[in-house]
Every structure is written in structure tokens, then in C-alpha cells.
Amino acid sequence: MWWHQHNLCFRHPVEEDYSGDLEEKVSIAGSGTGRGSPAVTLVQLPSGQTVHVQGVIQTPQPSVIQSPQIQTVQVATIAETDESAESEGVIDSHKRREILSRRPSYRKILNELSSDVPGVPKIEEEKSEEEGTPPNIATMAVPTSIYQTSTGQYIAIAQGGTIQISNPGSDGVQGLQALTMTNSGAPPPGATIVQYAAQSADGTQQFFVPGSQVVVQAATGDMPTYQIRAPTTALPQGVVMAASPGSLHSPQQLAEEATRKRELRLMKNREAAKECRRRKKEYVKCLESRVAVLEVQNKKLIEELETLKDICSPKPD
């Protein structure tokens, strides 16, 4: 369990290595711990003296694990561990899931962290691929979309932008023509001209489907639409809308549609998983750097404490 590992990993170094040691010598009570207020620490010395100390750390650092939910998980986990192995299984998977599901996303946690602590980098908001892409470049993310034109042709859009067009009457393989999406000089607004993969010398040959029409992408996004349009007309004159997948009704078409939807979902989830892992790594890096910073600060505090003890303790005559 990742969170359990984390709790153990980040909880112990500070508490076990230092605080236990400190408690034997002095007792420290914090005051003015509000964010932004000077960190004045009340130090109770062994001699009974109480000293107000302006700490090295001006801004109290929040816990490494920020959210209260996580703290709860931490306690629950420790309790489970402490109370013995016989209780293992008492917290069933459902309960565990319930606990885990309450934790916010990495981005949320890290952004909360970074809003509290200057210098902690925020996880950037997702920038979709489209944002960095010129608007007139068609991004074909749909793995395999099959569209049927009103003329009976099938247009299959495969991953990577390859488009296959087949005539219903022709053999399934022979009737297929491979295409890629590129831009022509001046397509109509919001439309992209489909071109041959094997381009001509100028590389700008439009793709003509039988009937002297041009396949035009009319919209981008999850459910792009395609139009068969006359190549010379700028307006959608004589446009024949490709049948949207939703209007396919035969069992085979429904199955294809289901497959297409599933592939789309899988692809999106694949990307989401990648992004999630990237964020997770970033989050862990952030935590590690915070641990390093806190360890340094802890050392400084201990040194400061030693110095104060030297100052306050009566010198032997």
C-alpha cells in the first residue's frame, strides 16, 4: 500500500530521530504558530527556566502530509499495525478502499502544499495536446473510428491519423486506401482537407473520393465529423454529411461502435494513467525535497537549542 509506505517513510525520520531525544532534555511549547506570525518558541530548560526563543524557522512549515484525511489514514494505519496482526483482515478491502478513496489527488495535495509553502513547485494544470497545436492541424486521436458516408463508403480513422476508405462492394482489404491527415493551403474554417499518404511532389494533393468530392474534417474533438464536399466550393455546397457513429444500427455497426468506444476509453485511460504516474513521481520528488529541507531545519533547531542551553546553563565555578 503506497500510502502506508509513505507514512512510514516520512513519519519516522523526524519523530524518532530527534523528538524523542529532545523530550528528555527540554520541553518545547510552541506559541504564535499562526502562519506568518513570528515563530516564538517557549523552551523549558532542565533548570526550570523558561526561555522565549525566536526560531530559525520564521514560517512554521506545514506537515509533509497535508490533508487531514491523510492524517486520519495515518492514524488508522498505525493503529492497525500496532494493535496486532490478529486484527488483520478486520479492516477489509472495502473499508480500506473507503479510506483510500478519501484522499485527494496528487495535484490537489501538491498544489495545496505549494500554496502554503513558497518554493514548492505546483503541478502544472494539464495542457492538452491540442493547446500547443496550431488550430488548423487535425489531431487524430481516435484509434479506429468507422464512418459511413451517404454514398455507402466506409471511412475508418485509425490511430496516428491514418484514414482508410473502402467501398462496401469491394473486397475488405483491396477496397482500403491509406491516407494521412495534413493541412492544405487554405481549408475552409474549421475544416481540414484529407490528403493521400503517398503525396505528390507538391505534397498538397487533395483526396478525392469517387464523385469528385473531398473528405473534409468538419470538427475536431472526441467525435469529429467528416464531410464529403466538392473541392472547388468554399461553402459546404453539395456537402454530404458522413453518417455519425450514433446513427449506425445494424448489429455489426453497433458492435463496431462499441469497440470504438471501448478503444477510445482505453486510450484515454492509458493517457490518464501516464499522466497520473508522472504527477505521482513529481509529488514524491516534492515530498522528498521537503523532507530534506525539514531535516536541515531540524538540525538547525537542535543546534540553536544547544547554543541556548550553553548560554542559559550556569557555568561551574
Next chain:
DNA sequence: GGCACGGTGCGTCACCTGAA
């Protein structure tokens, strides 16, 4: 070289959450 082992990344599923 072959094998075991641990680490890492990826794809997928299941579930949850927040927005529409």
C-alpha cells in the same frame, strides 16, 4: 551464460469524485 530478484514502466480494470 543462466538464473533469481528487485525496480520500473505500462496497460487495464474497478472504483470514486466532481462537474454538468
Next chain:
DNA sequence: TTCAGGTGACGCACCGTGCC
């Protein structure tokens, strides 16, 4: 209520390392 996105869990593949 529905749906898209986020994320833990799981299994798999690949790679590096140590041991024989």
C-alpha cells in the same frame, strides 16, 4: 443522474544486478 477524469491495484514485460 450521468459522465469524464483521477488513481489504486494488479499483472505483465523489460532491464540491471548479483550470484552460481
